Amino acid sequence: MGEETLTVYSKSGCVQxxxxxxxxxxxxxxxxxxxxxxxxxxxxxxxxxxxxxxxxVDAPGEPAWSxxxxxxxxxxxTSRELAGRPDGAHRGARSAGGVDPPPTQAPESRNVL
Known part of the structure; x- marks a missing residue:
């Protein structure tokens, strides 16, 4: 079984x-x-x-959280390591639009939906 990708719902300027x-x-x-x-x-x-x-954050096998x-x-x-997930190269982000998310430094208030 392959690795399952987490989904992070976000927006620009969100420090969290x-x-x-x-x-x-x-x-x-x-x-x-x-x-x-x-x-x-x-x-x-x-x-x-x-x-x-x-x-x-939607993580397969876990309740979603904000x-x-x-x-x-x-x-x-830790759960994935215990399940036998092999160590691998850094994977990093893949955005749904094919563009990596830009780093931001906006105020915390940007995390409101």
Missing amino acids: CDATYRALRKFDLPYEVVDVERTPGVANELRDRGFASLPV GFHPGRIKKVA
């Missing part, structure tokens, strides 16, 4: 989103970025699921 990307890279977890500002309907879908802030949670990211990484 950037921290989440860094933590995912630290643990070599593959992820895809979905920009809620550029993907019609996604923000409403996330609100309907009960989320009010970004990032929202915000920067390094402990949850570490838990996903």
Whole structure:
């Protein structure tokens, strides 16, 4: 079975989103970025699921969460290691639009959906 990619719903200027990307890279977890500002309907879908802030992280086999949670990211990484996931090269981000997310330094308020 291949690795399952996490999905990070975010938008530009979201400091917590950037921290989440860094933590995912630290643990070599593959992820895809979905920009809620550029993907019609996604923000409403996330609100309907009960989320009010970004990032929202969907990790296969785990309940989705919002915000920067390094402990949850570490838990996903540890679960995969215990399941026999081989160590591999850094995977980094792959955005849904084929463009890597840009680094940002905007205020924390940008994480609101």
